[in-house]
Amino acid sequence: MPELPEVETIKETLRPQLRGRVITGAELRLPRLLKIPEPDVFITLLKDKEIRDLSRRGKYLLVHLSDSHHLVFHLGMTGQLLYFPGNAPICKHTHLIFDLHNEHQLCFRDMRTFGKVYLVAVNELNLIRGLSTLGPEPLGPKFTPAYLTKALSGRRAAIKAILLNQKVLAGLGNIYGDESLFKAGIHPTRRASSLAGDEILSLHRAIGEVLTAGIRHRGTSFRDYVDGEGKSGHFQEHLAVYGRYQKPCLRCGTSLERTRVVGRSSVYCPRCQPL
DNA sequence: AGTCAAACCTGGGCGC
DNA sequence: TGCGCCCAGGTTTGAC
Known part of the structure; x- marks a missing residue:
């Protein structure tokens, strides 16, 4: 169950690997995990976007892309995000694969499929209900x-x-x-x-x-x-x-x-x- | 408005 | 060996 410390650790391990990488394509094998936008729009929007940075809010992982878009993941109970050199091993729980410009891949796996994926413009992050209604970060200054x-x-x-x-x-x-x-x-x-x-x-x-x-x-x-x-x-x-x-x-x-x-x-x- | 139960989903463990 | 059952739980939805 990825809670705050797990998502924080994933973010920290992925950040040095993903920063500056360009997404050349994506394969969505289980479309129902994608909540926003429609799959064809998703694939089109992602193409040639550069990964600028990663951040975390609660249990959400945010991938900051060029062109002011954020790729947002909630890992649910069993979601995993994994960075692989070359062709990643595709198991039956791999639902989304991102191809990167350096011949590596980023894979989203989720056995119980409680995870969610979004791609929204920065000024549309409020469309993600669970994200926009989050309370303060427990390790941040507002949690007093x-x-x-x-x-x-x-x-x-x-x-x-x-x-x-x-x-x-x-x-x-x-x-x-x-x-x-x-x-x-x-x-x-x-x-x-x-x-x-x-x-x-x-x-x-x-x-x-x-x-x-x-x-x-x-x-x-x-x-x-x-x-x-x-x-x-x-x-x-x-x-x-x-x-x-x-x-x-x-x-x-x-x-x-x-x-x-x-x-x-x-x-x-x-x-x-x-x- | 606050609170709770059900639904979503799959694999592992158990009893029979 | 295999079947049915229960359990794990983050979030959303609907009911009260």
Whole structure:
């Protein structure tokens, strides 16, 4: 599941490879992944565009092209973007292939096809609904304890649900959400408005620390994630709760429990994260 | 307006 | 060996 640290790592590994490359053509093998524009327009628009830079916003990866267009990817659950020399190995989950001027290829693979691709002019980025409604970057200056306090006030929903809401905060998913709540000692089903001031401070700090550690370890390769060069991350070796249901808590030894919040499983320590 | 459940999708693991 | 079932979950959509 590519969340913020995974997309950040993909961006960083692809940037030195893609900067300055010219796209000579593209093959779209699964058209339904392309949301904007129509496939023929997409192919025409891409041709001969130069890749100027790459950036990330939440879980979205943006490829800045010449002529003020952005190629935007959301990797869904199992999406991968891979840079290959020469002819890339085409597996059945390769849905989009970009040919580059240096005889290399950029491939978009996605087993479960939850990923999305867009090509829009810079002044039309607001057409991408999920991107334009994103909340602040959790590692950016706008994500302050005061912002989090305001975002949680009056909210009856579970704190875990709020953390997964991309309109509140951009880039957290199930892995880093669970890890942040454990680090802050907060039960995932706690009503958001019930958090005390010191708990909000603790959660704010935990989110920053968990995401920073995730990036430092080049992401979490729990199932499918690899970076732009096909390499796995290492944060799965440092997970405290995610994927550790019924295993002993690393802090107190209590068997970890699991609950469901807005349709997603949440693993937590009943002792370190009391209700 | 806020909240939740269902739908989209495929492979892995399980019981029988 | 193979079938049916459940699970994983980011986002959108529709219902209440």
